C-alpha cells in the first residue's frame with residue numbers, strides 16, 4: 342500500500358481559465374509527476390491534446406461521456422479504479438492527481454466520491470478544491486447559472502482570473518467572494534500564472550489544520566448571491582452531547598443547503614480540541630492536539646451554504 346496521492350479538483354464556470362491554469366501548473370512544476378483527468382462535454386478533447394503535447398510524460402485521461410458530477414459519475418469511478426490498478430501493479434506512477442471539471446459541474450458529488458469510496462479514499466487524499474472565477478463575467482454568471490455559486494462555496498482556493506481586463510475595479514468583487522466563502526484563500530491570477538507554492542499549502546480536507554477563518558464584516562451582499570458563509574466563535578466550552586444533537590439537527594434541517602463546514606471545538610472536560618469537517622451530509626471528526634497551558638481554549642466554526650440563516654445558527658450555538 343502506497344501513501345495516498347494528493348488530489349486537486351479544478352472547477353469554475355465555462356471559460357474561467359481552468360485549462361490555462363492547468364497548463365501553467367503542468368509546464369512549470371518540476372517536483373511532481375502529475376496525472377490529469379479532464380472532463381469535456383460532448384466535443385473533441387482539444388484541451389487535452391494541448392496538454393499532452395507539452396507534457397509527454399503525463400498520464401492524461403479525458404472523460405467525454407457526460408459531466409463527471411452527474412451522468413459520468415461511473416466513468417470517473419472506473420477511471421480512478423483503473424488508475425489504482427495501474428499504480429498497484431507499477432504500470433504507472435505519479436505523485437499528484439488533478440481533475441479538471443466541466444464548467445457546468447457542481448463539484449459536490451465529485452468531492453464525495455473521494456470521501457466515501459473505501460478503495461478510492463485509501464489511494465487518494467483530497468487536498469483541495471480550486472475554483473477559477475472570471476472577474477469579467479462572474480457577476481452575470483452568478484445571477485444566471487447558480488452552479489457558479491456552488492463552485493465558490495466548495496472552494497479551498499479561489500483564483501480570480503482575467504483581472505488584467507478590468508484593472509483595479511475588482512476589490513468589491515473580492516469582498517463578495519469572501520462573503521460567500523470565508524474559508525477559502527482568494528488570489529487573482531493572470532493567464533493561469535499561479536504561485537505554485539499555494540498548491541503545497543492547500544489542505545482543505547485535513548482535520549489537523551488549524552482553522553483561521555476570516556471574519557465576516559461585510560454589511561450586505563451586493564451581488565445578491567445565494568451562497569453565504571459565516572464564522573461562529575465562542576470561548577465557553579460546549580457539552581459534547583448537546584453539541585452533537587445540535588449538529589444532527591442542522592444536518593437534517595439544512596441538508597439541501599449546507600455545502601461545507603469546518604470547526605475546531607472546545608469541549609467541556611476534554612483536554613484535546615475536537616476537529617470536525619463536513620461536506621453536505623458527510624462529516625468526520627477526531628480529537629486533535631491538547632490545549633496547552635499557554636493558550637485560551639476556544640471554538641471556531643465556519644459554515645458555507647446556500648442562504649443559510651446566520652442569526653438562527655448563531656442563536657442555536659450561543660444557547661447551548
Ligand SMILES: Nc1nc2c(ncn2[C@@H]2O[C@H](COP(=O)(O)OP(=O)(O)OP(=O)(O)O)[C@@H](O)[C@H]2O)c(=O)[nH]1
Pocket residue numbers: 353354355356357358359360361362443444473502503504505506530531532533
Ligand atoms: N485576458 C485574460 N484571458 C484569460 C485569462 N485566463 C484565461 N484566459 C483566456 O480565456 C479563455 C478561456 O480559458 P480556458 O483556460 O480555456 O478556460 P476553461 O475554464 O478551461 O474553459 P472551458 O473548458 O470552456 O470550461 C482562453 O482564451 C484563455 O486564453 C486571464 O487571466 N486573462
